[in-house]
Amino acid sequence: MIEIQTWERTSLIEILGLIDEDFVNYRKCSMRIDMPHCDWKCGKENCQNYSARNNKILKITVDSIVQRYEANEYSEAIVIAGLEPFLSMDDLSVLIAAFREKVSDPIIIYTGYNKEEIEKEVGRLKLLYSNIIVKFGRYIPNQEPHYDEVLGIKLASSNQYAERIC
Numbered sequence: 001m002i003e004i005q006t007w008e009r010t011s012l013i014e015i016l017g018l019i020d021e022d023f024v025n026y027r028k029c030s031m032r033i034d035m036p037h038c039d040w041k042c043g044k045e046n047c048q049n050y051s052a053r054n055n056k057i058l059k060i061t062v063d064s065i066v067q068r069y070e071a072n073e074y075s076e077a078i079v080i081a082g083l084e085p086f087l088s089m090d091d092l093s094v095l096i097a098a099f100r101e102k103v104s105d106p107i108i109i110y111t112g113y114n115k116e117e118i119e120k121e122v123g124r125l126k127l128l129y130s131n132i133i134v135k136f137g138r139y140i141p142n143q144e145p146h147y148d149e150v151l152g153i154k155l156a157s158s159n160q161y162a163e164r165i166c
């Protein structure tokens with residue numbers, strides 16, 4: 001049985017940062033929310049986000065994030081990115097549940113995991129929600145960026161791709 005994440009408007013989640021209008025990670029202007037943990041699976045020496053581990057972790061209510069998104073007339077999608085969102089699965093679920101109560105806009109999750117490593121987590125999101133895209137795959141340096149049709153932007157490593165999971 002799939003458990004529905006319980007949450008309240010005042011539920012606090014941990015994030016590393018938030019950008020109201022981001023044009024880099026999806027074809028549409030997006031709110032970008034950065035999650036605070038990673039297991040450095042791509043290699044600390046390769047990770048361009050490694051220095052972010054020293055940034056202060058912020059605690060913020062899910063309601064305030066959703067209100068901020070709704071108040072912004074430009075953003076049409078939500079990007080949840082890294083460090084590694086799937087290492088904050090409870091907070092990720094709460095965040096998606098809170099957004100889905102108010103908006104049906106695309107939610108894009110950037111993960112460094114390969115699809116087979118997070119089948120259970122992806123399956124759970126698939127069953128509970130809709131309009132979610134996941135970008136899979138580790139960052140491998142020194143590769144030619146390639147255009148990803150699903151995201152409408154270029155990804156850095158040839159093994160990376162995005163898939164609409166629901």
Ligand code: SF4
Nearest residue numbers: 038040042047083112
């Ligand atoms: S998943 Fe992202 S933050 Fe983690 S090591 Fe890979 S590139 Fe760095």
